[in-house]
Amino acid sequence: MPKAKETVLEINLSALKQNFKYLKSKLQPSTKFMAVVKAFAYGSDAIEIAKYLETLGIDYFSVAYTSEGVALRKAGITTPILVLHPQAVNLKQLIAYCLEPSLYQFNILNEFISILDKEHKTNYPVHIKLNTGLNRIGFSKNDCGELLKTLQNTKAIHLKGIFSHLAASEDINEIEFTKTQIKTFTNVAHMLSQQLQHKPLLHLCNTSGLLNYPEAHFNMVRSGIGLYGFGNSEIQNKNLKPIATLKSVISQIHYIQKGDTVGYNRAYKSNSPQKIATIPIGHADGITRQLGNGKGFVYINQKKAVIIGNVCMDMIMVNITEISCKEGDEVIIFDTTHTIENLANPINTISYEILASISQRVKRIFYRDK
Numbered sequence: 001m002p003k004a005k006e007t008v009l010e011i012n013l014s015a016l017k018q019n020f021k022y023l024k025s026k027l028q029p030s031t032k033f034m035a036v037v038k039a040f041a042y043g044s045d046a047i048e049i050a051k052y053l054e055t056l057g058i059d060y061f062s063v064a065y066t067s068e069g070v071a072l073r074k075a076g077i078t079t080p081i082l083v084l085h086p087q088a089v090n091l092k093q094l095i096a097y098c099l100e101p102s103l104y105q106f107n108i109l110n111e112f113i114s115i116l117d118k119e120h121k122t123n124y125p126v127h128i129k130l131n132t133g134l135n136r137i138g139f140s141k142n143d144c145g146e147l148l149k150t151l152q153n154t155k156a157i158h159l160k161g162i163f164s165h166l167a168a169s170e171d172i173n174e175i176e177f178t179k180t181q182i183k184t185f186t187n188v189a190h191m192l193s194q195q196l197q198h199k200p201l202l203h204l205c206n207t208s209g210l211l212n213y214p215e216a217h218f219n220m221v222r223s224g225i226g227l228y229g230f231g232n233s234e235i236q237n238k239n240l241k242p243i244a245t246l247k248s249v250i251s252q253i254h255y256i257q258k259g260d261t262v263g264y265n266r267a268y269k270s271n272s273p274q275k276i277a278t279i280p281i282g283h284a285d286g287i288t289r290q291l292g293n294g295k296g297f298v299y300i301n302q303k304k305a306v307i308i309g310n311v312c313m314d315m316i317m318v319n320i321t322e323i324s325c326k327e328g329d330e331v332i333i334f335d336t337t338h339t340i341e342n343l344a345n346p347i348n349t350i351s352y353e354i355l356a357s358i359s360q361r362v363k364r365i366f367y368r369d370k
């Protein structure tokens, strides 16, 4: 790639393909793969990522909200799309764009059926979401009697899938809990599907579930973070390649004296003469203020430069006293060697949050390895 001349997020589609192949190699050939492309495909670009995954033969997509699915349809994506968390107010639009809803409680289930009835639609594909321990959204085991009655009394919907979500699939201290979730899901899903004339797609695993619980793949897996290059463990990270590199440039260099301060609230006070660089990326671009005041760092000419003072909306200042560099030089915020996890760990967050926070203001560039 040419050196950055402004703040850019470079997305390596070859790495995406490699991650997809690796994750797929862990599945039985008949197990379907749902790519989770919610939140702009974890801060990259849902449309570009989905288009590329379609060329690789992806089976399914999922997004969190209806508007995200609509954007994919408008861009020409024809693969089935599951909307993980639709709201009642969006259901008409969801139908208009042929999106498949996750139905997670009676209000939304009944509302959906009544809209379909009004539109004289039958056999509309839906997925039923079960709560097996995450306690976020989903029907509970005790809802199943009433749920079955509702399903058997309507022609409006076709139960295409039954799914649930694991709470701690990456955590080796929670293996027992995860196994209980798998068992609950197996029991409830089988009980429901036995009462139907067809076999719905059962799906439970996210990326860490896919990697750590091969016995729980069922008919489909839902992977997000793995596609983008993270496996939630040092061992798994070795098999995956981060697809995103965040780069910027040095806008200006200042020489400051002992006693000078840097940035808002004069949060950094220098106790010796120093050289500092200003970089055009700030909290409005996704560099959280928590990375300010010595917590976060960037790389300039392979050397680590610590963020000093408060992160501004559009800029950060870094200490380059020990680094030989000049205005216009490239700055690496993260790449495949200086990974997002190195930024995330000191501020007690995870790769997911840093990735998904990179704002739409940052220019995206897509490329493939030669």
Ligand SMILES: *Cc1c(COP(=O)(O)O)cnc(C)c1O
Pocket (backbone or CB within 6 Å): 036, 038, 084, 164, 165, 205, 206, 207, 208, 222, 223, 224, 225, 226
């Ligand atoms: C976000 C999400 C996923 C993807 O999880 P990863 O850990 O990124 O693979 C899967 N299923 C549901 C319900 C989700 O909300």
